[in-house]
Amino acid sequence: MLLIVAMFCGLAIGPTPISLSSIVSSLLSHCGIGHNALSPLDQTILWQIRAPRMVLGLLVGAMLAVAGGTYQGVFRNPLADPYLLGVAAGAGLGATIALVHDGGVVNPPAWTPLLAFIGAMTAVALTWVIGGRGAYATPATLILAGVAVAALLTSAQTFLQQQASAQSIARVYIWLLGSLATSSWSSVWGVLPYVVVCAGVCVGAGRALDVMSVGEDEARALGLPVRRVRAIVILASSLGTAAVVSVVGLIGFVGIIVPHIVRLVVGTSYRRILPLSVLVGASFVVFTDTIARTVLAPSELPLGVVTAIIGAPVFVVILSLRRGVTQ
Amino acid sequence: MSVIVEHLGLRLGKKTVIDDVSIDVASGTWCTIVGPNGAGKTSLLAAIAGLRRPHIGSVQIDGVAIESLNERARAQRVAFVPQSPVVPAGMNVADYIMLGRQSSHGLLRAPATFDRQIVEGVIERLDLIDLRTRDVATLSGGERQRVVLARALAQGTRTILLDEPTTGLDVRHQMDILELLRKEVDECELTVVATLHDLTQAGLFADHMVLLRDGQVRAAGAPADVVRSSALSESYGTTLHVVEVDGRDVVIAGRPVGADK
Numbered sequence: 001m002l003l004i005v006a007m008f009c010g011l012a013i014g015p016t017p018i019s020l021s022s023i024v025s026s027l028l029s030h031c032g033i034g035h036n037a038l039s040p041l042d043q044t045i046l047w048q049i050r051a052p053r054m055v056l057g058l059l060v061g062a063m064l065a066v067a068g069g070t071y072q073g074v075f076r077n078p079l080a081d082p083y084l085l086g087v088a089a090g091a092g093l094g095a096t097i098a099l100v101h102d103g104g105v106v107n108p109p110a111w112t113p114l115l116a117f118i119g120a121m122t123a124v125a126l127t128w129v130i131g132g133r134g135a136y137a138t139p140a141t142l143i144l145a146g147v148a149v150a151a152l153l154t155s156a157q158t159f160l161q162q163q164a165s166a167q168s169i170a171r172v173y174i175w176l177l178g179s180l181a182t183s184s185w186s187s188v189w190g191v192l193p194y195v196v197v198c199a200g201v202c203v204g205a206g207r208a209l210d211v212m213s214v215g216e217d218e219a220r221a222l223g224l225p226v227r228r229v230r231a232i233v234i235l236a237s238s239l240g241t242a243a244v245v246s247v248v249g250l251i252g253f254v255g256i257i258v259p260h261i262v263r264l265v266v267g268t269s270y271r272r273i274l275p276l277s278v279l280v281g282a283s284f285v286v287f288t289d290t291i292a293r294t295v296l297a298p299s300e301l302p303l304g305v306v307t308a309i310i311g312a313p314v315f316v317v318i319l320s321l322r323r324g325v326t327q
Numbered sequence: 328m329s330v331i332v333e334h335l336g337l338r339l340g341k342k343t344v345i346d347d348v349s350i351d352v353a354s355g356t357w358c359t360i361v362g363p364n365g366a367g368k369t370s371l372l373a374a375i376a377g378l379r380r381p382h383i384g385s386v387q388i389d390g391v392a393i394e395s396l397n398e399r400a401r402a403q404r405v406a407f408v409p410q411s412p413v414v415p416a417g418m419n420v421a422d423y424i425m426l427g428r429q430s431s432h433g434l435l436r437a438p439a440t441f442d443r444q445i446v447e448g449v450i451e452r453l454d455l456i457d458l459r460t461r462d463v464a465t466l467s468g469g470e471r472q473r474v475v476l477a478r479a480l481a482q483g484t485r486t487i488l489l490d491e492p493t494t495g496l497d498v499r500h501q502m503d504i505l506e507l508l509r510k511e512v513d514e515c516e517l518t519v520v521a522t523l524h525d526l527t528q529a530g531l532f533a534d535h536m537v538l539l540r541d542g543q544v545r546a547a548g549a550p551a552d553v554v555r556s557s558a559l560s561e562s563y564g565t566t567l568h569v570v571e572v573d574g575r576d577v578v579i580a581g582r583p584v585g586a587d588k
Contacts, residue, residue, distance in 0.1 A: 208434050211426055215413035217378055222482070223402025223430025268417030 053183040057289045058282040059195045060180070060244045061254055065281020066274055067237035068255030069262070070202040073209035073270045074233050075139045081256035082241040085146040085234070086123035089153035091245045092176055094119025096157045099171045100164040112175070113190070113246040120242035123149055128234075138216075139230075177302035178251035180289050187247050198240025199278055205233045206271035213268075253307040254281055257315050264318045284311070329354035329518040330375065330486055335384035337367075337374050337542075344370040345381070346542040352535065354389075354485070355516040357509065359529040359550070362539035363563050368522040369410065371539065372488045375520060376407040388486055402430035406479035410490040412471075414464050420474050421459045424449060427481030449481045453507065469500035476504065480511065487511075489521040493528070501525070505532045526567070526578035530554050538562055554578050 026038045026046060038046065064082055071080035083089075094115035131137060131145025161172050208229045212219045219226050241255075258281040259273055266272045285307070292306040330352040337345035344367045352358040360368050373379045375386050377393040386393040388404050396404070406427070415423070427449075428442040438446075450459055453473050458466065466474060472492060479487050492508070493501040509532050511517040523529040529536060530550035538546040538553055540562040546553045553559060554576055560567045566581030 204435065207437075210418075211429050213413075213415035213418065214426065217373070218407075218409060218413060220378055220398055221376055221402060221407035221409075222426055223399040224434070225398045229434075268415070269422070 048185075052185045052188050053180050053289070054286055055188050056183040056191065056248065057180055057286040059188070059191050060248050060251065061258075061281040061283070061285025062278040063195045063199055063240045063244045063281075064251065064255040065258035065262075065277040065284070066199045066202045067241045069259030069270065069273050069277040070205065070209070070233055070237045071255075072259055073205075073212065073273075074230055075143060076213065076215075077139075077143070078260070079256070080143075082237060083150075083250070083252075083255070084143060085127045085238060086149040086153060087120045087238055087241045087245060088250050089150040089157065090123025091116040091120040091242060092250060093123075093153045093157040093160070094246070095175050095249070096160050096164075096172050099175060100160055100168045113187075116246035117242050119153070120245060121239070123153055124234075124238040124242070132231075132234075142234075174302070175249045178249035178304045179292075179300065180248055180303060181293075181300060183248075191243050191247055194240050194243035198236040198243070201236035202233065202240070203274045203278065205229065205236075206269070206274045208233070209270035209274075213270075248303075250304065251285070251307060252304045253311050254285060257307075257311040258284055261311075261315055261318055329356075329389055330358075330520055331387040332371075332375060333385050333387075335371070335374060335381050335386065337370055337379055337381045339370070339379075344542050345374060347384070348539070348542070348544055349384075350537055350544070350547070352518060352520055354518050355512065356534040357512050357519040357521070357532060358535040358537060359533035360520065360522045360537045360539055361524075361526060361529050361553075361559075362545075366539040366562070367542040368539055369490050370542075372407070372490050372520065372522060376405055376488050377401045378407070399430050399433070402482060402484075404484055404486065406482040406484045406487045408475055408479045408487070408489040408492060410494055412475045414471065416464055418463050419459070420455060420461050420463055420466075421446065421450070423463045423474060424455075424477045424481050427478040427483075430482065445483060446481050449477045453477045453480070468495045469497070469503070472496060472500070472504055473507070476507065485516065486518045486520070489519065491522055491524065493523065493525065501528065508532070526554060526559075527576070530576050530578065551576055 022038050022042070023046065026043060067082040068080070071082060071084055072078055074080075075084070094117070095112050097119075098112040098115040127142065127146045127149045130149065131141040131143075161169055164172070208224060211222055211224045212226065212229070214222070216226050245251075259277045262273050262276045262280055266276060285303075288306045288310055289303055291310070292301040292303050295301060330350070332348055332350040335345055335348045336343065348367075348371060350358065360371060362368055370379060374381050375388075375393070377386070377396065377398075380394070391404065393401060393405070424446050425438055425442065428438055428446065432438050432442050450456060453476065455473060455477055458470060458474065463471065463474060476489075476492070479489075487508075489508070492504055496504065505528060508517075508519055508521070512519055521533075530553075533550050536546075536548065536550040536553040537544055538556070538558055545562050546556045546558040554567075554569050563580075568579045568581060569576050570579060571577070
């Protein structure tokens with residue numbers, strides 16, 4: 001329900017208002033039913049600007065939320081978010097390299113996502129090599145390695161940014177805050193397979209994460225191949241996160257707050273938290289993006305700012321309501 | 328021949344914690360491992376459970392080398408109850424016990440009717456019906472221990488390993504847990520390997536006793552013999568007296584060697 005409302009809000013609201021009924025009729029006419037009520041201009045706005053942006057928002061929200069929930073489960077740590085193992089720092093460095101090294105063109109270079117993606121995956125691989133292998137590897141060593149790798153890459157990124165021109169700095173800054181403004185169908189198709197596969201793996205891992213809530217030794221004694229599950233799940237959530245982050249930048253807060261909101265409502269079982277995080281995360285990002293691009297139109301608020309401004313109070317309200325229930 | 332440990336050696340880092348240990352536990356019997364703190368009791372159990380890889384020697388359960396099995400196959404043969412189980416937040420008792428069926432239904436499939444029946448059976452046998460919807464985190468120590476035991480029994484294995492199952496329980500609940508286990512051994516042919524600190528209880532419930540110190544077996548045999556052996560007092564570094572009450576051996580500690588006078 002929430003998802004459908006969010007989708008239509010994302011399509012209908014904007015500088016050029018388009019009514020719900022005409023969206024439906026246009027949608028139906030694309031399926032060969034009825035007559036299209038929209039003018040050609042409105043059609044272009046709807047299908048070439050808003051629709052891809054809305055779909056990309058769904059994918060980004062779903063992936064970040066489910067990856068955050070998965071990280072929280074696999075590390076048994078409520079503070080875990082999708083950027084825990086250095087994805088954000090790596091993507092930031094990759095994107096900065098791309099944005100800084102292209103002498104003064106206004107549009108960001110087309111290979112920014114590619115470099116961001118490579119940076120993100122390199123960071124996670126580095127974290128894994130340092131903290132995830134060998135006889136003494138535990139989730140704790142992996143987290144610490146992630147902290148170290150993130151610190152290193154962030155300092156490298158900051159250094160590069162300092163050396164760059166003012167124009168490049170501004171672009172890097174905008175990229176780091178995250179935005180869906182550059183969405184197109186091609187970015188949707190680029191991200192879609194990663195999100196489908198990776199979010200699918202994460203959701204499928206719900207049962208395993210529930211078993212892992214009793215700790216590594218006990219989970220192994222119960223018959224769970226803990227190390228293999230952990231590796232697969234971390235790979236899936238990191239890969240999916242890297243894919244969406246490389247396209248839309250560092251959108252914060254969704255990955256940590258959405259799983260917690262879902263958990264407060266439906267309890268602690270990851271079999272429920274993860275599929276619902278997909279839906280709530282997708283709706284949440286489309287809603288917040290709609291707000292981000294309309295409140296100060298024609299300029300846009302950074303999406304990461306809006307997710308925090310809206311998400312934090314919602315979280316606080318749910319937390320206090322739940323506390324009232326349990327006491 | 329249910330649990331056979333042969334010349335087992337285990338190192339943690341550079342420290343040898345188990346040194347050439349051989350134990351033979353017949354099927355449908357109870358073996359208690361005793362010994363002072365740091366003797367290697369927990370490490371030995373973990374090695375038998377396949378959770379720690381020995382550098383030498385072997386563990387066989389029902390004739391199968393535990394090392395050759397993957398996690399799932401291992402969990403179908405042996406259940407393990409750690410000394411202080413991790414209590415997950417927000418999980419109810421029935422779901423927690425259902426975790427024991429993990430190795431049976433697998434990761435990608437939901438528990439079947441068959442799994443539910445087993446869990447229900449265990450809940451009834453261990454008198455947990457009133458607790459089934461309670462959050463595991465809110466249980467008292469005695470209730471929690473019973474629930475953890477239920478999870479292990481739900482695994483449906485013929486062998487169960489318990490590390491200090493009576494830790495933190497009052498006398499009554501300690502006896503309850505041990506009686507429950509003894510009943511499973513007698514009625515369901517369960518094989519139990521447990522570590523215990525209380526030497527009187529250890530002798531009371533076990534068929535076989537193994538004394539461990541510094542990772543080595545210092546005495547093994549019938550409990551009545553092991554509690555009377557000089558190795559026992561030596562291993563603990565304190566004088567131990569055995570008195571008989573109603574035909575049962577009661578072990579009483581004297582003051583540490585050298586402390587009196």
